[in-house]
Amino acid sequence: MKRLFRFRVxxxxxxxxxxxxxxxxxxxxSGNSGFVTxxxxxxxxxxxxVAASVANVFESIYGYIDDYEKLEAENAELKAQLNKLQxxxxxSSNISAENERLRKLLELSSRHPDYKQYxxxxxxxxxxxxxxxxxxxxxxxxxxxxxxxxxxxxxxGYLVGVVDVVETxxxxxxxxxxxxxxxxxxxxxTDKRYIAMGDxxxxxxxxxxxxxxxxxxxxIADDTIITSGKGGxxxxxxxxxxxxxxxxxxxxxxxxxxxxxAADIKSLADVYLITSFEVxxxxx
Amino acid sequence: xxxxxxxxVLIAHVLFIIIVYILQSMVFTYIPIGGVxxxxxxxxxxxxxxFEGSSRGGGYGLLAGMLCDVSFNQPVAVMTVVLxxxxxxxxxxxxxxxARGFPTYFLSCAAxxxxxxxISMFSLIFFANVExxxxxxTGVLQAFYSVxxxxxxxxxxxxxxxxxxxx
Numbered sequence: 001m002k003r004l005f006r007f008r009v010x011x012x013x014x015x016x017x018x019x020x021x022x023x024x025x026x027x028x029x030s031g032n033s034g035f036v037t038x039x040x041x042x043x044x045x046x047x048x049x050v051a052a053s054v055a056n057v058f059e060s061i062y063g064y065i066d067d068y069e070k071l072e073a074e075n076a077e078l079k080a081q082l083n084k085l086q087x088x089x090x091x092s093s094n095i096s097a098e099n100e101r102l103r104k105l106l107e108l109s110s111r112h113p114d115y116k117q118y119x120x121x122x123x124x125x126x127x128x129x130x131x132x133x134x135x136x137x138x139x140x141x142x143x144x145x146x147x148x149x150x151x152x153x154x155x156x157g158y159l160v161g162v163v164d165v166v167e168t169x170x171x172x173x174x175x176x177x178x179x180x181x182x183x184x185x186x187x188x189x190t191d192k193r194y195i196a197m198g199d200x201x202x203x204x205x206x207x208x209x210x211x212x213x214x215x216x217x218x219x220i221a222d223d224t225i226i227t228s229g230k231g232g233x234x235x236x237x238x239x240x241x242x243x244x245x246x247x248x249x250x251x252x253x254x255x256x257x258x259x260x261x262a263a264d265i266k267s268l269a270d271v272y273l274i275t276s277f278e279v280x281x282x283x284x
Numbered sequence: 285x286x287x288x289x290x291x292x293v294l295i296a297h298v299l300f301i302i303i304v305y306i307l308q309s310m311v312f313t314y315i316p317i318g319g320v321x322x323x324x325x326x327x328x329x330x331x332x333x334x335f336e337g338s339s340r341g342g343g344y345g346l347l348a349g350m351l352c353d354v355s356f357n358q359p360v361a362v363m364t365v366v367l368x369x370x371x372x373x374x375x376x377x378x379x380x381x382x383a384r385g386f387p388t389y390f391l392s393c394a395a396x397x398x399x400x401x402x403i404s405m406f407s408l409i410f411f412a413n414v415e416x417x418x419x420x421x422t423g424v425l426q427a428f429y430s431v432x433x434x435x436x437x438x439x440x441x442x443x444x445x446x447x448x449x450x451x
């Protein structure tokens with residue numbers, strides 16, 4: 001067995017030497033890599049081609065998976081970036097809108113140093129009653145200094161309503177259209193003072209009444225009506241609205257005007273409250 | 285350890301009243317119909333009382349009444365009492381002399397909506413200087429545009445009533 005083994009080893013060695021010798025002779029004579037090499041190369045070519053094809057397939061699959069994963073990751077990253085940009089845009093829009101509102105409020109505050117303290121609130125719900133005009137704001141006695149009677153305005157200083165009920169975390173505001181609303185006011189052009197009040201018949205048309213005027217009262221359409229501050233209930237100088245129509249009674253003794261509120265009441269989302277103001281001497 | 289079983293009927297009733305409340309107080313306040321806000325909670329109370337009787341009608345009336353007061357931005361009082369009474373009365377009628385069907389349900393809804401309108405305008409008639417004709421017009425419009433909703437609410441209350449009866 002040992003001998004056989006030795007013989008086989010030896011014969012392999014001899015065969016190798018023969019092949020090497022033939023190759024060397026072939027290289028020296030013809031200048032190529034030799035016919036043994038050629039034969040082997042030729043024989044192995046299809047196999048190598050198949051192997052190369054398989055390798056290519058695997059490589060392309062792997063590349064596809066790799067690319068897909070990269071694209072997926074890139075897509076996720078781009079989506080995240082887009083979401084962030086959209087959020088930033090929304091935030092910046094909100095901030096600029098709030099900035100604009102606060103700027104207007106600051107202007108109002110500088111025009112009216114008698115308005116001492118402000119608060120802001122968001123409208124959380126409108127009343128579904130057909131018999132009143134009111135809404136709820138998200139601030140009450142627990143999270144603010146709001147009290148009954150505080151006046152509610154827009155950032156431009158247009159009167160919206162008055163706080164009617166203060167709960168712990170919310171408050172109810174009756175608008176200037178509500179039948180319970182009534183306030184002393186004057187015509188900006190003539191300085192004549194009368195009463196602005198909510199009227200049930202006008203409420204659905206989003207108008208209020210400027211009444212108790214004598215028949216000879218000088219008032220025309222587009223006159224601006226402003227709070228007089230009389231009695232110190234509401235601060236003076238808040239714009240209620242403009243006169244839309246003047247109606248004289250059949251007797252001609254008295255007349256009233258309908259007022260279109262300066263504030264677009266039904267479109268409001270945020271409101272401001274004057275929680276403290278100075279009452280000047282002539283307002284009492 | 286025994287499992288706490290929450291009856292399906294209870295969940296369905298709670299969901300139903302929440303949906304009606306949301307529609308009345310959060311949807312139709314932004315889309316008034318014919319210039320008025322429809323009032324849906326009384327219809328729900330009438331429906332439940334008609335098909336489920338006085339005790340459930342009363343309980344449902346109490347809950348719906350409180351929600352109705354809240355949606356009107358008024359203290360929980362008037363509509364709470366009114367709708368509780370409505371639930372009990374309609375329930376008793378349905379248990380005794382009233383047939384449990386669409387015609388009686390619809391007529392009861394119309395009557396209760398007129399009553400609701402009248403009660404809402406009551407304080408304005410006596411305590412505010414308001415034209416009576418304007419009040420009547422608003423009351424009629426409110427009742428009219430609300431009673432339309434008795435139609436889509438009917439299959440729901442009837443189904444709930446049948447479920448209760450089967451249990």
